[in-house]
Amino acid sequence: MGKINIKSIAAALNLSPATVSRALNDSYEIREETKQRVLAYAAKHNYRPNPFAKHLKTGKTNLIGVVIPFLSSPFFLEFIDELYKLAMLHHYTLLPFQTQNREEIEKEALDFLIRQNVAGIIISPAFENSNTALLRDIHHQYCPVILFDRIQHDLNTYKIGIHNSLETFKATEELIKKGRTRIAFLCGKDIGNTKDRIRGYKNALHNYGIPFQKEYVIDADYQDPTEDIDSELKEVFKKLQASNHMPNAIVGGTDTLSIKILGVLADLDLRVPDDVAVIGFTNTNLADYLNPALSTIRQPTQQMAQLTLDLLIPLIEKQQNRQGMVYENFLLEATTCYRKSTDI
Amino acid sequence: MGKINIKSIAAALNLSPATVSRALNDSYEIREETKQRVLAYAAKHNYRPNPFAKHLKTGKTNLIGVVIPFLSSPFFLEFIDELYKLAMLHHYTLLPFQTQNREEIEKEALDFLIRQNVAGIIISPAFENSNTALLRDIHHQYCPVILFDRIQHDLNTYKIGIHNSLETFKATEELIKKGRTRIAFLCGKDIGNTKDRIRGYKNALHNYGIPFQKEYVIDADYQDPTEDIDSELKEVFKKLQASNHMPNAIVGGTDTLSIKILGVLADLDLRVPDDVAVIGFTNTNLADYLNPALSTIRQPTQQMAQLTLDLLIPLIEKQQNRQGMVYENFLLEATTCYRKSTDI
DNA sequence: TTGTATGCGTTATCAT
DNA sequence: ATGATAACGCATACAA
Numbered sequence: 001m002g003k004i005n006i007k008s009i010a011a012a013l014n015l016s017p018a019t020v021s022r023a024l025n026d027s028y029e030i031r032e033e034t035k036q037r038v039l040a041y042a043a044k045h046n047y048r049p050n051p052f053a054k055h056l057k058t059g060k061t062n063l064i065g066v067v068i069p070f071l072s073s074p075f076f077l078e079f080i081d082e083l084y085k086l087a088m089l090h091h092y093t094l095l096p097f098q099t100q101n102r103e104e105i106e107k108e109a110l111d112f113l114i115r116q117n118v119a120g121i122i123i124s125p126a127f128e129n130s131n132t133a134l135l136r137d138i139h140h141q142y143c144p145v146i147l148f149d150r151i152q153h154d155l156n157t158y159k160i161g162i163h164n165s166l167e168t169f170k171a172t173e174e175l176i177k178k179g180r181t182r183i184a185f186l187c188g189k190d191i192g193n194t195k196d197r198i199r200g201y202k203n204a205l206h207n208y209g210i211p212f213q214k215e216y217v218i219d220a221d222y223q224d225p226t227e228d229i230d231s232e233l234k235e236v237f238k239k240l241q242a243s244n245h246m247p248n249a250i251v252g253g254t255d256t257l258s259i260k261i262l263g264v265l266a267d268l269d270l271r272v273p274d275d276v277a278v279i280g281f282t283n284t285n286l287a288d289y290l291n292p293a294l295s296t297i298r299q300p301t302q303q304m305a306q307l308t309l310d311l312l313i314p315l316i317e318k319q320q321n322r323q324g325m326v327y328e329n330f331l332l333e334a335t336t337c338y339r340k341s342t343d344i
Numbered sequence: 345m346g347k348i349n350i351k352s353i354a355a356a357l358n359l360s361p362a363t364v365s366r367a368l369n370d371s372y373e374i375r376e377e378t379k380q381r382v383l384a385y386a387a388k389h390n391y392r393p394n395p396f397a398k399h400l401k402t403g404k405t406n407l408i409g410v411v412i413p414f415l416s417s418p419f420f421l422e423f424i425d426e427l428y429k430l431a432m433l434h435h436y437t438l439l440p441f442q443t444q445n446r447e448e449i450e451k452e453a454l455d456f457l458i459r460q461n462v463a464g465i466i467i468s469p470a471f472e473n474s475n476t477a478l479l480r481d482i483h484h485q486y487c488p489v490i491l492f493d494r495i496q497h498d499l500n501t502y503k504i505g506i507h508n509s510l511e512t513f514k515a516t517e518e519l520i521k522k523g524r525t526r527i528a529f530l531c532g533k534d535i536g537n538t539k540d541r542i543r544g545y546k547n548a549l550h551n552y553g554i555p556f557q558k559e560y561v562i563d564a565d566y567q568d569p570t571e572d573i574d575s576e577l578k579e580v581f582k583k584l585q586a587s588n589h590m591p592n593a594i595v596g597g598t599d600t601l602s603i604k605i606l607g608v609l610a611d612l613d614l615r616v617p618d619d620v621a622v623i624g625f626t627n628t629n630l631a632d633y634l635n636p637a638l639s640t641i642r643q644p645t646q647q648m649a650q651l652t653l654d655l656l657i658p659l660i661e662k663q664q665n666r667q668g669m670v671y672e673n674f675l676l677e678a679t680t681c682y683r684k685s686t687d688i
Numbered sequence: 689t690t691g692t693a694t695g696c697g698t699t700a701t702c703a704t
Numbered sequence: 705a706t707g708a709t710a711a712c713g714c715a716t717a718c719a720a
Contacts, residue, residue, distance in 0.1 A: 081415060
């Protein structure tokens with residue numbers, strides 16, 4: 001069987017390519033009977049439009065760019081995974097990119113996506129307000145951009161995330177209720193969510209009359225989850241031990257840190273949860289196998305992916321002035337799973 | 345600044361589009377000076393060829409399809425990650441797909457990739473000889489296909505993996521040398537590598553005069569790492585305990601099982617490594633944080649990704665009869681990391 | 689060595 | 705309601 005395209009269909013049905021195209025695109029200016037005849041023939045011969053030709057003509061693709069800090073983080077991995085399943089249903093193809101939390105790489109990725117003529121972009125920015133101007137240009141003039149997870153960003157668009165301060169509040173509160181008062185908060189560099197999470201942590205302390213101590217907010221300034229953050233963290237906790245300020249509970253503010261801290265504490269011969277209770281933000285289904293099983297605040301990745309596409313696809317398909325729109329923020333609810341690391 | 349394409353470059357330099365195209369494509373039938381003039385102008389204006397137009401004309405894309413069982417496995421994730429970095433350098437775009445170990449989904453993915461006109465395909469098949477006929481057709485008539493990891497497949501092409509039997513032999517031997525003799529082998533459904541790994545396991549037993557026991561080859565027939573394999577495994581080991589046949593060492597034959605087994609053993613109040621030593625195939629950098637830190641056989645993902653592209657790109661770029669070629673198998677060396685789970 | 693003309697598969701504009 | 709034709713950006717056969 002030869003190549004099956006609009007021209008060959010037209011020839012077979014004694015129609016012009018234009019008419020066939022109209023039938024295929026559900027145009028109104030075509031006779032119902034003709035349309036059905038074309039559709040039937042196309043279906044029978046399993047016709048698939050050539051996406052490249054289509055794009056060359058229309059300037060539009062079915063590509064969705066996905067820009068995330070890294071895949072080697074359970075949360076982002078799960079999110080992308082869900083996105084894949086859904087995008088396929090809608091006949092969109094995903095083009096995922098990693099930024100390693102670096103603005104230059106993010107810019108490269110965005111440039112690349114533009115050249116690929118993506119129809120839309122889903123992004124969790126490298127950090128708060130990274131590439132703001134570029135993203136704004138893209139969103140206004142080029143294709144819709146939607147933010148997820150790291151939604152503390154000036155770009156005016158739909159934002160999908162969780163209520164970071166509330167979730168951190170709940171986690172901190174849980175530790176307080178278990179009788180812990182020297183609670184440390186572990187955070188990475190400023191990726192936008194950090195501020196809110198610290199706020200939730202502080203609020204919980206304040207609500208229960210526990211004085212906030214600056215030294216209990218511990219930064220680990222990594223760019224990449226594969227980096228050696230362990231020794232850095234170990235130093236910090238050694239110092240706290242030495243000055244007799246060792247916390248008896250820790251809230252892990254990022255996916256990566258929540259996992260790594262367990263090894264650090266073990267190295268310092270601190271027992272979890274007896275000496276130090278730990279709860280962390282993370283989506284890994286490995287939490288059960290960690291040492292010990294880790295209590296986690298789990299983001300609803302499936303729901304986030306669904307909502308993201310539900311918002312993006314209409315933006316792609318309806319032509320409109322995105323600059324003037326009013327966008328909503330969506331804060332979904334996370335699930336807290338209490339495991340051994342907080343089982344006091 | 346207006347659109348920058350071949351036509352606009354030609355106009356700016358008082359040349360014809362054809363000449364500009366030739367300069368850009370490093371044609372021999374062009375004067376060096378002219379070529380440089382075009383190249384300089386193109387570079388200065390950051391010209392990027394429109395991949396869609398290019399494809400429409402040439403019938404070729406810069407897309408590489410990557411088909412793997414799932415992303416939620418540290419090994420595949422690392423591999424894809426490395427592939428990304430390398431593909432970008434060569435100006436290829438990756439189109440990753442997951443099969444969940446299911447032949448139908450694999451077929452769908454392959455069909456999709458064909459429709460997208462990919463230039464080549466990198467695949468770790470759903471299982472031994474899944475979609476053999478289809479893959480053969482694709483490789484012979486459509487675009488080059490390269491196998492990695494699960495290389496027990498009839499498709500005649502380049503295959504990149506590790507020496508499964510040898511690596512399993514070494515791991516088993518290590519446990520024997522530590523004095524363990526009741527060694528179980530954990531394996532998933534037949535994904536091609538399983539056979540070889542069991543062979544290595546058996547050889548090691550045989551070499552040290554340890555009788556092989558069928559009940560020590562333990563199948564966990566899962567399709568997806570997120571499945572609940574734990575209870576199934578727990579049942580098996582409970583029975584072994586009851587019949588007083590509990591092994592004192594375990595070799596984990598897959599990524600997923602190696603991680604999960606630790607939780608199962610903990611649930612059964614078995615101490616690792618005292619009661620049972622464990623070593624597993626896996627690439628997770630979380631091995632250090634597992635309970636206890638897991639000894640691992642780690643595949644050289646970076647090297648595998650590099651080699652895969654080094655083999656694939658020439659196949660893509662040189663037209664040739666792939667059917668008649670002689671292909672080599674590449675068995676790379678894995679690294680064994682001994683951690684606490686074998687520290688007897 | 690360079691230019692002219694054509695076509696890849698599709699959609700859009702203008703006729704009819 | 706349908707057809708003829710041009711155009712998207714590029715590469716190439718052929719002409720010069």
